[in-house]
Amino acid sequence: MNEKTCAACDYPLDDNAIKVTVGHREVEVCCEECAQKLREAQAKAGA
Structure with missing residues (x-):
């Protein structure tokens, strides 16, 4: 399982x-x- x-x-x-939506994935x-943490990581990657 x-x-x-x-x-x-x-x-x-x-x-x-x-x-949480990260990029185009939930x-x-x-x-x-x-x-x-995921939101901050996404913001750093997008900057």
């Missing part, structure tokens, strides 16, 4: 996962802190 994990930290996801993260 494939268990979903956080796109930022590989923590197992539960029903409270947060969806990924799921475990918490707002991980969501912010």
